[in-house]
Amino acid sequence: NAGVTQTPKFQVLKTGQSMTLQCAQDMNHEYMSWYRQDPGMGLRLIHYSVGAGITDQGEVPNGYNVSRSTTEDFPLRLLSAAPSQTSVYFCASSYLGYKRGKRETQYFGPGTRLLVL
Amino acid sequence: AQTVTQSQPEMSVQEAETVTLSCTYDTSESDYYLFWYKQPPSRQMILVIRQEAYKQQNATENRFSVNFQKAAKSFSLKISDSQLGDAAMYFCAYRIGNDYKLSFGAGTTVTVRA
Numbered sequence: 635n636a637g638v639t640q641t642p643k644f645q646v647l648k649t650g651q652s653m654t655l656q657c658a659q660d661m662n663h664e665y666m667s668w669y670r671q672d673p674g675m676g677l678r679l680i681h682y683s684v685g686a687g688i689t690d691q692g693e694v695p696n697g698y699n700v701s702r703s704t705t706e707d708f709p710l711r712l713l714s715a716a717p718s719q720t721s722v723y724f725c726a727s728s729y730l731g732y733k734r735g736k737r738e739t740q741y742f743g744p745g746t747r748l749l750v751l
Numbered sequence: 752a753q754t755v756t757q758s759q760p761e762m763s764v765q766e767a768e769t770v771t772l773s774c775t776y777d778t779s780e781s782d783y784y785l786f787w788y789k790q791p792p793s794r795q796m797i798l799v800i801r802q803e804a805y806k807q808q809n810a811t812e813n814r815f816s817v818n819f820q821k822a823a824k825s826f827s828l829k830i831s832d833s834q835l836g837d838a839a840m841y842f843c844a845y846r847i848g849n850d851y852k853l854s855f856g857a858g859t860t861v862t863v864r865a
Contacts, residue, residue, distance in 0.1 A: 665851045676755075676842055676855035684851070692852060724796060728851060740853065742796035
């Protein structure tokens with residue numbers, strides 16, 4: 635299994651540009667989520683999904699869109715990039731509920747570093 | 752909203768010694784989970800240890816152990832016999848039992864001195 639993969643690893647954008655951060659997992663996990671990590675603030679939840687066709691907002695959703703058309707993929711779209719969106723973005727996934735007698739563990743991707751000029 | 756507080760931005764420890772990282776959380780829930788994640792310079796988030804709130808016994812994973820004080824809402828991480836590879840940022844995280852959203856603390860950077 636490749637686990638959780640994210641592309642690109644690093645991206646530079648100009649203010650106002652749009653882009654999509656890709657996230658994919660091959661573990662058949664129902665739950666997927668996006669976090670952003672900023673210095674001194676830990677990770678904050680942007681959007682999450684509990685299955686294909688179902689998404690919901692997290693703590694800091696403004697300026698971001700998501701969709702979940704398949705179990706495997708959960709792309710994050712920046713509609714019009716702003717310097718405040720300069721951050722490191724993490725995608726995470728997990729099973730829902732009990733699997734093999736244990737509650738789920740969330741697996742994180744390697745992160746995408748985004749710089750908005 | 753649940754909050755997780757890590758009051759130590761940085762900690763330094765001598766190789767082979769022990770270091771304890773503090774974490775407090777605020778919740779009115781009775782069913783919840785607590786985690787410690789390690790983030791080395793590679794930025795990969797690695798689960799170190801987890802604790803179910805309903806369990807009274809403190810979780811341990813090799814050299815890592817927690818001191819879970821439910822009444823005090825405290826969840827500290829002890830790293831014993833520190834190794835150079837333990838140098839990283841450590842995040843405390845919380846989630847409610849029937850919810851999968853994680854709330855993270857601001858992190859503690861651990862430096863290991865040779």
